Amino acid sequence: MDFLGVDCVRRKLVGAFVLWLAAATGAFASPDKEELFRQLQVRAEAGVAIAQYNLGMFYNNGIGTSENPEAAFQWFEKAARAGDWLGSYKVGCYYAGQFGDVVKPDAEKALSYKLEAAQAGYVLAQHDVAISYARRGAYEEAFKWWQAAAGQGDLTALVMLSQAYGQGRGVEKSPAKAYEHLLIVIRLVPESQSGELEPLLGDLRKQLDTKAITDAEQAAKAWSPLPTELTMRAREGIREAISVAQSQLIHP
Incomplete structure (x- = not known):
């Protein structure tokens, strides 16, 4: 991918x-x-x-x-x-x-x-801006906005952060951070789709020692989205x- x-x-x-x-379309009563x-x-x-x-x-x-x-x-x-x-x-x-x-x-x-x-x-603007910068090759700017959108719970941005950390594009390479963000993604996607991510998770896990895995798993578990006003x-x-x-x- x-x-x-x-x-x-x-x-x-x-x-x-x-x-x-x-x-x-009628999700609640309206005038x-x-x-x-x-x-x-x-x-x-x-x-x-x-x-x-x-x-x-x-x-x-x-x-x-x-x-x-x-x-x-x-x-x-x-x-x-x-x-x-x-x-x-x-x-x-x-x-x-x-x-x-x-x-x-x-x-x-x-x-x-x-x-x-x-x-x-x-959040949607942050996501779109990140995509625009990435398409222009401005990966550091893209990372900045994916990080902002991911903090609000944007799923695509979380995926992109995992990829960015895994590839070291726009940010220093960090398999541990890539693993952490992929764990968060797996929490959010339907169970029917999470299996598609397991091979990627396994590849990242192989690059980490036991402590790094534990730290990443704890960080992912503690994560929660913080949408802006x-x-x-x-x-x-x-x-x-x-x-x-x-x-x-x-x-x-």
């Missing part, structure tokens, strides 16, 4: 976008979506950044209105300009070509916008939209 290949382990942690869809859309629109047009981002998500996903990527992008841009980091991330996604031909793909703009969100602590906000999904729409926020 090469440095950017994650064929054996796909991302299993639920991202903000998935949570949005789950919430929008009339069309009325919620109208309430968000009033606040967004008044310049409230958090409402602008959420209105963009409604247009993006067709909640309470028809899907309209063009309108979604416009509201994400407004939210980003007003300092909403989730809005910045979505603008970056559009420039990365993730939502059709609404805007001409621009890798530099995509990285710039996503980097803003990554620096603010958003921005990541937790993104995971609120439509619940945030409901809160914003029902609030008295009508001014930026």
